Amino acid sequence: MKKIITSVCLLLAAIALSAQVKEDFKPATSNQSNRQYPMVNSQRIVRAQVRATDAKSVKLDIGGVKYDLTNDGNGVWTGDSAPQDEGFHYYQIEIDGASVPDPGSLYYYGSSRWGSGIEVPAADDDFYTLKNVPQGEVHERYYYSSVTGSMHHCYIYTPAEYSANTDKKYPVLYLYHGGGEDEHSWAQQGRTGIIMDNLIAAGKAVPFIVVMDNSSDTYGPNRPRPEMPAFGGPRPQGAPGQGRPQGGPGAMMGGFDFASAYQEILEKDLIPMVEANFRVIGDAQHRAMAGLSMGGMLTHSIALNNPTLFAWLGIMSGGVFSVEEVAQAKGFRETNKLVFISFGSRELENRVMGYSDPKPINEELGKSGMNTVFYVSPDTAHEWQSWRRALYQFAQRLFK
Amino acid sequence: MKKIITSVCLLLAAIALSAQVKEDFKPATSNQSNRQYPMVNSQRIVRAQVRATDAKSVKLDIGGVKYDLTNDGNGVWTGDSAPQDEGFHYYQIEIDGASVPDPGSLYYYGSSRWGSGIEVPAADDDFYTLKNVPQGEVHERYYYSSVTGSMHHCYIYTPAEYSANTDKKYPVLYLYHGGGEDEHSWAQQGRTGIIMDNLIAAGKAVPFIVVMDNSSDTYGPNRPRPEMPAFGGPRPQGAPGQGRPQGGPGAMMGGFDFASAYQEILEKDLIPMVEANFRVIGDAQHRAMAGLSMGGMLTHSIALNNPTLFAWLGIMSGGVFSVEEVAQAKGFRETNKLVFISFGSRELENRVMGYSDPKPINEELGKSGMNTVFYVSPDTAHEWQSWRRALYQFAQRLFK
Numbered sequence: 001m002k003k004i005i006t007s008v009c010l011l012l013a014a015i016a017l018s019a020q021v022k023e024d025f026k027p028a029t030s031n032q033s034n035r036q037y038p039m040v041n042s043q044r045i046v047r048a049q050v051r052a053t054d055a056k057s058v059k060l061d062i063g064g065v066k067y068d069l070t071n072d073g074n075g076v077w078t079g080d081s082a083p084q085d086e087g088f089h090y091y092q093i094e095i096d097g098a099s100v101p102d103p104g105s106l107y108y109y110g111s112s113r114w115g116s117g118i119e120v121p122a123a124d125d126d127f128y129t130l131k132n133v134p135q136g137e138v139h140e141r142y143y144y145s146s147v148t149g150s151m152h153h154c155y156i157y158t159p160a161e162y163s164a165n166t167d168k169k170y171p172v173l174y175l176y177h178g179g180g181e182d183e184h185s186w187a188q189q190g191r192t193g194i195i196m197d198n199l200i201a202a203g204k205a206v207p208f209i210v211v212m213d214n215s216s217d218t219y220g221p222n223r224p225r226p227e228m229p230a231f232g233g234p235r236p237q238g239a240p241g242q243g244r245p246q247g248g249p250g251a252m253m254g255g256f257d258f259a260s261a262y263q264e265i266l267e268k269d270l271i272p273m274v275e276a277n278f279r280v281i282g283d284a285q286h287r288a289m290a291g292l293s294m295g296g297m298l299t300h301s302i303a304l305n306n307p308t309l310f311a312w313l314g315i316m317s318g319g320v321f322s323v324e325e326v327a328q329a330k331g332f333r334e335t336n337k338l339v340f341i342s343f344g345s346r347e348l349e350n351r352v353m354g355y356s357d358p359k360p361i362n363e364e365l366g367k368s369g370m371n372t373v374f375y376v377s378p379d380t381a382h383e384w385q386s387w388r389r390a391l392y393q394f395a396q397r398l399f400k
Numbered sequence: 401m402k403k404i405i406t407s408v409c410l411l412l413a414a415i416a417l418s419a420q421v422k423e424d425f426k427p428a429t430s431n432q433s434n435r436q437y438p439m440v441n442s443q444r445i446v447r448a449q450v451r452a453t454d455a456k457s458v459k460l461d462i463g464g465v466k467y468d469l470t471n472d473g474n475g476v477w478t479g480d481s482a483p484q485d486e487g488f489h490y491y492q493i494e495i496d497g498a499s500v501p502d503p504g505s506l507y508y509y510g511s512s513r514w515g516s517g518i519e520v521p522a523a524d525d526d527f528y529t530l531k532n533v534p535q536g537e538v539h540e541r542y543y544y545s546s547v548t549g550s551m552h553h554c555y556i557y558t559p560a561e562y563s564a565n566t567d568k569k570y571p572v573l574y575l576y577h578g579g580g581e582d583e584h585s586w587a588q589q590g591r592t593g594i595i596m597d598n599l600i601a602a603g604k605a606v607p608f609i610v611v612m613d614n615s616s617d618t619y620g621p622n623r624p625r626p627e628m629p630a631f632g633g634p635r636p637q638g639a640p641g642q643g644r645p646q647g648g649p650g651a652m653m654g655g656f657d658f659a660s661a662y663q664e665i666l667e668k669d670l671i672p673m674v675e676a677n678f679r680v681i682g683d684a685q686h687r688a689m690a691g692l693s694m695g696g697m698l699t700h701s702i703a704l705n706n707p708t709l710f711a712w713l714g715i716m717s718g719g720v721f722s723v724e725e726v727a728q729a730k731g732f733r734e735t736n737k738l739v740f741i742s743f744g745s746r747e748l749e750n751r752v753m754g755y756s757d758p759k760p761i762n763e764e765l766g767k768s769g770m771n772t773v774f775y776v777s778p779d780t781a782h783e784w785q786s787w788r789r790a791l792y793q794f795a796q797r798l799f800k
Contacts, residue, residue, distance in 0.1 A: 032514050053497030056454060075497055093500070097453030097475060100493070100500040107507045107514055114432050114507055130551050132544045140538040140593070142530060151530050163677045166566050193540070277563045 087385025148220030176295030290314025487785025548620030690714025
């Protein structure tokens with residue numbers, strides 16, 4: 001009986017503790033300048049506040065859950081979320097049924113919309129924090145695609161030493177976003193420039209160039225959009241991990257071969273533009289491709305479609321290679337220097353039945369003689385903290 | 401009597417015509433991809449549409465006026481503005497008293513907030529339309545300021561030929577935003593890169609570099625923010641034009657000398673960073689400064705504080721030089737190659753009593769032997785179309 005009472009007391013104490021919100025909230029670093037809200041506390045609870053004098057209902061919509069905000073009587077609505085994972089999250093505010101960006105946050109492209117995002121502080125956020133180290137640049141550039149007959153938009157990172165060492169040529173990583181994202185994603189919420197500058201300054205990565213393009217921009221006057229549902233719709237964060245994507249090379253997504261559609265632009269327009277305008281070593285041994293989720297599947301497909309184009313491959317949260325696929329892709333094994341596979345730990349825990357477990361597939365690849373690395377981001381899901389950490393790990397292993 | 405009836409009929413017909421909205425609305429080019437609303441028609445009327453199923457009131461807030469939207473009964477609210485000026489405008493949506501960004505638009509920094517913006521088509525929009533011409537780049541760069549002890553953020557445009565002509569050095573324009581704006585403003589809504597690429601491709605401008613910095617970022621660990629109201633609050637678009645700003649060199653804005661505060665960063669940190677990292681001709685004859693509104697006053701003050709720093713000056717919508725000021729600034733007359741002054745025509749029409757008329761001041765400057773240009777943007781106010789056109793005019797006259 002005493003044991004039961006103790007257990008009940010412990011349980012009640014745990015419930016009380018879990019309900020206790022620590023009042024150590026600070027404005028999120030992702031806020032607009034001089035905006036106090038949204039805030040985050042040390043429990044990683046997000047507190048939103050919005051002024052809506054005549055509203056009946058205001059909600060914070062984050063991580064797939066809508067949290068009610070409370071009116072203070074003067075039309076200022078405030079409320080808290082449950083604790084969030086470390087790192088970056090998309091969110092919105094719902095005001096009387098309208099889903100709108102929070103006027104307090106900066107805006108990011110993801111889930112097929114420009115909208116609010118929030119940084120939840122992480123124990124390991126040092127690697128993506130802006131510091132006074134030698135600074136590279138992120139170049140914004142438009143280029144003409146002969147395949148689509150239209151102008152495309154991309155970002156290109158060059159390391160700090162690039163402008164001074166005008167005789168030196170550099171290796172290049174082509175780095176891809178997920179579904180419902182675009183070329184802005186790695187450049188902004190991915191923090192690619194900051195991660196690279198910090199890695200290079202610490203001597204952990206060799207200096208290289210990173211190209212961030214929009215792999216969903218595949219139509220134009222020269223290639224009209226087919227009349228079918230387009231791939232690239234909203235993909236909720238925190239969705240169950242996809243151990244192994246459906247489909248091999250040239251996978252049909254929504255009935256359309258999105259990888260081949262983009263591969264033509266990559267080979268005919270993007271790579272030639274990069275190699276004509278930047279000091280690049282233009283061979284497979286100095287060329288890497290990586291991507292997250294849909295970008296991982298893109299990397300998977302393009303690497304198998306053209307096995308001698310990239311020697312270094314990064315597959316983040318979707319797109320794992322099998323031994324059979326590699327065996328069938330002529331020249332892949334001889335060309336490849338690294339297959340890097342990564343997932344958020346929650347993606348592996350929550351793996352949907354029917355998807356294969358990526359870890360044994362990767363181990364099999366390793367046993368077959370490939371240089372493989374399998375990285376798991378602790379306590380994160382299908383979200384940006386997993387992919388920032390994956391880039392941090394992957395970049396240290398490239399071109400060495 | 402017949403005459404009176406005719407007059408009344410003509411009047412009624414005119415009212416009916418003016419109320420007639422042409423149904424030739426098209427999605428704004430400033431929309432997020434695949435968003436139909438907001439739209440603009442050939443009368444330059446903006447039509448907004450927002451889904452807010454439980455709202456009591458939804459308004460379109462543009463140009464200082466709030467327009468009621470109407471519920472279709474299913475929670476989809478739609479409504480029109482009065483005709484707007486050609487060009488770019490900041491706007492917001494008001495939902496039951498909450499002022500929020502429109503979920504349909506792209507977002508821009510101005511009026512001291514990231515929020516909605518809309519492009520109203522202009523008869524002359526060709527000069528700022530993206531085309532398949534040789535493309536320059538806009539470089540995003542962080543730099544350390546020894547003055548503030550913090551990292552600053554800027555954009556730097558380089559022309560298309562810059563990466564190929566690795567032995568050539570280029571002149572530089574330092575180009576400044578207005579109050580409540582920052583380094584993003586010229587790079588995004590100002591369309592600096594596109595305007596420059598088009599001008600250079602047409603042979604109308606010599607290739608030069610453009611630096612877009614944030615002149616309001618003047619505090620940090622090494623220079624704490626003084627306890628006084630900071631300058632740079634919201635500045636409504638379409639406000640009465642300011643013919644001649646109050647105050648000369650080192651004007652005190654809100655009790656603080658904002659020009660001197662920034663000048664120290666410009667001279668000690670920004671110009672040295674630019675000249676160390678870009679191939680720049682580092683003398684006054686190849687260095688220009690220009691700015692709009694608060695940026696015009698900044699240009700005015702810094703040019704008089706250090707008259708031998710910039711040979712080419714652009715003053716847009718505020719900051720006109722007088723003959724007396726120039727006479728007192730040692731070396732100004734000998735160094736200067738051009739004083740370019742511009743306004744929107746509505747700024748001159750609506751000049752607030754008490755401000756001096758800029759035109760005679762400029763003419764006096766010209767008669768005193770200075771090379772001056774006075775440009776008036778037709779049918780525009782204190783807004784971005786005036787400043788895009790001013791850049792287009794100014795850039796053609798630089799470094800020649």
